[in-house]
Structures are given as structure tokens and as C-alpha cells.
Amino acid sequence: MKNKFLIIACWSIVSILFGAGCKKGPQFREFTYPAQSASGINYNVGFPGMNVTIKGTNFDTLTGAVKVWFGGIQATTVVSCRDTQIVVQVPATAVSGKVGLQVWTTKTDSIGSFTVIPAPTYKSISATRGNPGDVITFTGLNFLPDVSAIKAMIGSSQAQIVSNSATQVQFKVPNSVSGTPVVKFNDYPLPGPFFFVGNEQKITGTLIGHSGSYGNNANTTIAAAVDGNLNTYVDAATASGYVGYDVGAGKSAKLTVVRYAPRSGQAARMVKGEIRGSNDATLTSYDVLYKITTAPTVGVLTETAINAANTYRYIYYYSPDGYCDIAEIEFIGTVQ
Structure with a gap:
């Protein structure tokens, strides 16, 4: 009988201790995150590996709180996040469809659509040395047709684009120092071999x-x-x-x-x-x-x-x- 009363007493003490531990103390704080609101994405057409920027509000600054889907495929790399902008990399297995977004517990099934196309590839460049003003031909596959989506660089200097097609971009050598030629399609960089300017x-x-x-x-x-x-x-x-x-x-x-x-x-x-x-x-x-x-x-x-x-x-x-x-x-x- 003594053992029975001892067991009941022990359970009572444990219940009191754990029950008290579950109550909210004066230092306990609850956080309610405001619902995110996306206003759009900067590109609606692109390819795996490129970065896409999502604009909006209440995104917070923690990349770990962000999830993005392209056609139902979740992105594995959230590049950066601040309150009004999220930069995310299109996943390798992305498919065309809706772009979904979740920040903390607020999920939006569609903030826009994204069409996946084959990524551009580099094949060759017409020269690896030239003078300012020379026209250089950058050749490859799956180049975007919209010239406004293309930027050509040598090192950190932007080059003037002369013409473009699905397989070529022609640009003038800028008045700059030597550097790696890079043609960007929707900010997706496609580098070529190092290019020497003038007698460098x-x-x-x-x-x-x-x-x-x-x-x-x-x-x-x-x-x-x-x-x-x-x-x-x-x-x-x-x-x-x-x-x-x-x-x-x-x-x-x-x-x-x-x-x-x-x-x-x-x-x-x-x-x-x-x-x-x-x-x-x-x-x-x-x-x-x-x-x-x-x-x-x-x-x-x-x-x-x-x-x-x-x-x-x-x-x-x-x-x-x-x-x-x-x-x-x-x-x-x-x-x-």
C-alpha cells in the first residue's frame, strides 16, 4: 500500500513540474510573420542555372525561410533574400509552368509563369586578340533572339552588340584592358577564352x-x-x-x-x-x-x-x- 501511495505522489510531483514547464513564462515570445506579397519576376523565359529575381514585400532576409518552385520543381539554391527581393537559381530539372513561392508559412501557388528553354552553349570565338572597335563573332547554340536580353563584356567593360542570331553574337571590342569575353543571356554568363586587347x-x-x-x-x-x-x-x-x-x-x-x-x-x-x-x-x-x-x-x-x-x-x-x-x-x- 505504501508503494502505491509513493508512486501516486511521485507522478503528482512530475506532473506539477512538467505542467509548470509548459506554461508561457515572462520571457516567452511569439512571432507572427507578415504575409509575403510578390509583385512579379524579372524573366518569364529562361534556362536551368540562370538566376531569376522575384520582387515584392515582406520577404524577410533569411534564405532558409524561402522556397521557390518552377513547374512544381523546387529550387535548391536561393542566392539571396532581402525584404523586397529574392534571387533564386532555376533548378537543373525545372519544367515550364507556374512559379510558386513560400516565405515562412505563407505560400502562394503562382506568382507568375516561367517557360524553360535549352541553355545556351559556347562553341567558338573568331579571335582571341583585337583592337578597340574590331568586330568579334561569338558562336554557339540556343542564343536568345531578343537583343535586349543580351549583354557582351570583355572583362568588366561592356561591348557594343552589332548583330545577333540563334547561333551568333557579334560585338565590338571596347576601349578597355584585356579580359575574359562573356556574353550574358538574361544575365546567364557564357564565357569564352581570354581575350587580349591591343599589344597586351x-x-x-x-x-x-x-x-x-x-x-x-x-x-x-x-x-x-x-x-x-x-x-x-x-x-x-x-x-x-x-x-x-x-x-x-x-x-x-x-x-x-x-x-x-x-x-x-x-x-x-x-x-x-x-x-x-x-x-x-x-x-x-x-x-x-x-x-x-x-x-x-x-x-x-x-x-x-x-x-x-x-x-x-x-x-x-x-x-x-x-x-x-x-x-x-x-x-x-x-x-x-
Whole structure:
């Protein structure tokens, strides 16, 4: 009998404790999110992989709270979200149909329609060198017919489009430095091979840099930075290191573009890295031409225009504390 009363008493205490724990305390807050309202999407025709922008209100700023469907297929990549705009990537398996949107618990079955067409593909370019004003032909498949949906670039400079068809876009070389030619269809980028403007060239010379490598690995010396292989990399023996070129006695280089790629898995080590120019053989005196402030993308060459006012015999990449972990670097400009 005592055991029975003991069990009842214990359950009573547990019930009181857990019952009290379920009540709303003074710090308990409930959130009611306002219903999202979409006013439309920027493109109604496109292809998998391109970004689409949804305009509206009450979208909040958390991408994890957003779901978008294209023809019933949910997008896997919400690129960004702010209160009045959502940028989402059309999924690889998207089909034509309604575009659905859900933000938090508010779902709209249709905010518009989207027609899926085959993505454009690159085939060839008529030249990889030219002067400002030259007409270049960019060839491929599935190009959009509407010229207003097309933008041609060389590096960061926009080019004038001369003509376009389903398989070609012709544009004039802008008055700019060298760069990668990119034709965008509804902001979907289609790059071609690097394009040299005027007499600019890839700058080379005698390879200079720190000696040795971490663990004396022959595969991770400074030579790996200029071997044309994004899968090899430099790994210095000490935290600081550098790699670049001496263009030669009596010569000087004017740098206009630099292209670089990080070691896989160590992209953050390129942050604070510097592109330098010097006319001092000891490199004690130098100019910082560019400083890397964000981790570059692995597996591709990040391209940056350099506004160098002077010319230099020595141009190089310097890593203050990242073990010079770089997969590849290219210097573009003119040599006198």
C-alpha cells in the first residue's frame, strides 16, 4: 500500500513540474510573420542555372525561410533574400509552368509563369586578340533572339552588340584592358577564352620567389603557380612567401590585369595577399598594386583589372601569412 501511495505522489510531483514547464513564462515570445506579397519576376523565359529575381514585400532576409518552385520543381539554391527581393537559381530539372513561392508559412501557388528553354552553349570565338572597335563573332547554340536580353563584356567593360542570331553574337571590342569575353543571356554568363586587347600580353620572365617548400615537397615549389594547372599549388616552407617574374634587365612591365586561383581547400589563405611591383632587386622597396580582400573561388581564375601608374622590372604575388598557397597566377600587360 505504501508503494502505491509513493508512486501516486511521485507522478503528482512530475506532473506539477512538467505542467509548470509548459506554461508561457515572462520571457516567452511569439512571432507572427507578415504575409509575403510578390509583385512579379524579372524573366518569364529562361534556362536551368540562370538566376531569376522575384520582387515584392515582406520577404524577410533569411534564405532558409524561402522556397521557390518552377513547374512544381523546387529550387535548391536561393542566392539571396532581402525584404523586397529574392534571387533564386532555376533548378537543373525545372519544367515550364507556374512559379510558386513560400516565405515562412505563407505560400502562394503562382506568382507568375516561367517557360524553360535549352541553355545556351559556347562553341567558338573568331579571335582571341583585337583592337578597340574590331568586330568579334561569338558562336554557339540556343542564343536568345531578343537583343535586349543580351549583354557582351570583355572583362568588366561592356561591348557594343552589332548583330545577333540563334547561333551568333557579334560585338565590338571596347576601349578597355584585356579580359575574359562573356556574353550574358538574361544575365546567364557564357564565357569564352581570354581575350587580349591591343599589344597586351601574358607577362613572363625569370621566375622569382621564395625558396623551397613545406616538407621539401618538389611538387609544391613556386613553379606550380605558373604551370597552367589549377590542380597543382604552391606551399611555402614558412608562413610568408612570394612568386612572380623578373622581366629582365633594361625592361619594365606595366600590369593591367592579374588572374589568380587558390589552392583547393585553402582559399582563405589568399586573403590579405598582395600584387606588388618593384624596381628594387632586393624587393625592399615596392608598390602594392592590388590587395586581395575576399577568398577567391577554387577551380577558376579570378580576374582583376590593375590600375598601375608605373612600370616595374619585378611583378609578383606576396603572401604575408598564407604559406603562398596559390594554385595559379597570371600577369597581363605590356613590356617595354
